[in-house]
Amino acid sequence: MSSDPSPQPPLATLPGVLELPRIGAVKRPSNFSYYGPVSPRLVSEAAQFLTTRTDVDFMAVSPYLDSYLNSTSADCIGSDAEKSACWFLIRITQSGDQWKIPRWHQDGRMYPYDTGRESVVRSKYGTTLLGPHTLMLPAAPHLFDILKQSKEIFWFWQGEKDVFAQTTAAQRQDSMFEQRIWLAEEYKNEELVELRKGEIIRFSWGRDDSPIHSEPDLVCDRVFLTVLYGSAQELKGMCEMREEVYGKHDAEDR
Numbered sequence: 486m487s488s489d490p491s492p493q494p495p496l497a498t499l500p501g502v503l504e505l506p507r508i509g510a511v512k513r514p515s516n517f518s519y520y521g522p523v524s525p526r527l528v529s530e531a532a533q534f535l536t537t538r539t540d541v542d543f544m545a546v547s548p549y550l551d552s553y554l555n556s557t558s559a560d561c562i563g564s565d566a567e568k569s570a571c572w573f574l575i576r577i578t579q580s581g582d583q584w585k586i587p588r589w590h591q592d593g594r595m596y597p598y599d600t601g602r603e604s605v606v607r608s609k610y611g612t613t614l615l616g617p618h619t620l621m622l623p624a625a626p627h628l629f630d631i632l633k634q635s636k637e638i639f640w641f642w643q644g645e646k647d648v649f650a651q652t653t654a655a656q657r658q659d660s661m662f663e664q665r666i667w668l669a670e671e672y673k674n675e676e677l678v679e680l681r682k683g684e685i686i687r688f689s690w691g692r693d694d695s696p697i698h699s700e701p702d703l704v705c706d707r708v709f710l711t712v713l714y715g716s717a718q719e720l721k722g723m724c725e726m727r728e729e730v731y732g733k734h735d736a737e738d739r
């Protein structure tokens with residue numbers, strides 16, 4: 486197993502701010518999800534998607550998406566082949582109360598790592614084109630301890646095969662909702678990472694010190710992008726884990 490020569494910290498914002506394409510409103514809430522090679526086709530399909538579900542101009546959003554992919558890919562650790570594929574997600578939402586109570590969590594492991602690259606810090610890049618930013622806590626030990634404690638309290642089935650077998654999915658979901666309320670209370674006075682408009686945040690996943698974050702309260706229309714990179718093999722592994730199709734996008738209107 487090779488060691489990572491310059492590990493990236495769990496949380497950072499990329500230098501420079503890309504000028505955002507103007508979006509005034511959302512026409513239709515929807516998700517765009519793509520697993521596959523990073524390519525100009527991805528840019529045009531994503532731009533087309535945004536043009537039909539918001540009032541953004543294709544000629545403004547297309548170069549923006551191109552720059553977004555270029556700057557995140559340049560920041561990502563690895564050779565060209567090691568970051569030749571991606572999971573690219575656009576989330577378009579309208580106001581609603583589903584995240585009034587934050588859903589504090591860390592992102593877990595997204596795919597099986599290629600041999601020799603197990604120790605490399607893997608990250609997701611996120612930015613908000615319209616509406617409220619993701620709620621992000623600093624990567625601080627006392628905050629990880631609180632999350633760990635919440636799992637000890639509410640994930641009563643953890644590590645206990647018999648207990649797991651005796652509970653239903655609904656019981657586990659109820660307990661996780663109680664955990665969500667508990668965490669909302671625990672973190673309510675914590676200072677969040679401050680994000681500026683147009684800023685791209687990089688946050689790691691699948692590690693003990695991966696940043697704790699939540700969807701923001703949806704007080705208005707929101708358009709949010711994330712991308713993560715890996716090799717073609719890693720992203721194909723992710724598709725297998727999620728029963729997705731490699732090389733094609735999926736648009737899910739709600």
Ligand SMILES: [Fe+2]
Pocket residue numbers: 590591592698
């Ligand atoms: Fe997340």
